[in-house]
Amino acid sequence: MFITNLLPEHWEAVKTIYEEGIATGNATFQTAVPSWEEWDISHSKQPRLVAMEEDTVLGWAAITPVSGRCVYAGVGEVSVYVSAAARGKGVGKQLLLALTEESEKQNFWTLQAGIFPENTASVHLHEQCGFRLVGHREKIGKMKGVWRDTLLFEKRSTKF
Numbered sequence: 001m002f003i004t005n006l007l008p009e010h011w012e013a014v015k016t017i018y019e020e021g022i023a024t025g026n027a028t029f030q031t032a033v034p035s036w037e038e039w040d041i042s043h044s045k046q047p048r049l050v051a052m053e054e055d056t057v058l059g060w061a062a063i064t065p066v067s068g069r070c071v072y073a074g075v076g077e078v079s080v081y082v083s084a085a086a087r088g089k090g091v092g093k094q095l096l097l098a099l100t101e102e103s104e105k106q107n108f109w110t111l112q113a114g115i116f117p118e119n120t121a122s123v124h125l126h127e128q129c130g131f132r133l134v135g136h137r138e139k140i141g142k143m144k145g146v147w148r149d150t151l152l153f154e155k156r157s158t159k160f
Helices: 008-024 036-042 091-105 120-128
Strands: 002-005 048-053 056-065 075-082 110-115 132-143 146-156
Touching: 002 091, 008 036, 008 048, 008 056, 008 075, 048 091, 056 091, 075 091, 091 110, 091 120, 110 120, 120 146
Parallel strands: 075 110
Antiparallel strands: 002 048, 048 056, 056 075, 110 146, 132 146
């Protein structure tokens, strides 16, 4: 397995993996995958990563800016998704560690993640990669008519 930049030609595989995450009901508030154009505009240009095994995308990771205000230019929210077939094999950990390393090269000083408490695999992954729990957001959003909580994790760079 190797990690490389996510390119437009990876989109179909990335989209499929994102759909698998949405189907779990515990990965995101999103109910449908946006178009490539919408996704491309909403995510930072770098870093965007995919984990590959030969020609197969196993997972992806990217950062969404948390605000358009310049004071928050170095704060981003991470997304990490692993294909159902590759879960439990360390793909997510390698992606998140690489994303963290690459984010510092792009002047991100704080990464955050909003995780449903029921997504224990994601909670564990972020803890393993040095993220710390900074908050529990109660009833932060509705999903299919049900209020959902999220846990807020963050990791601060030691380089800034």
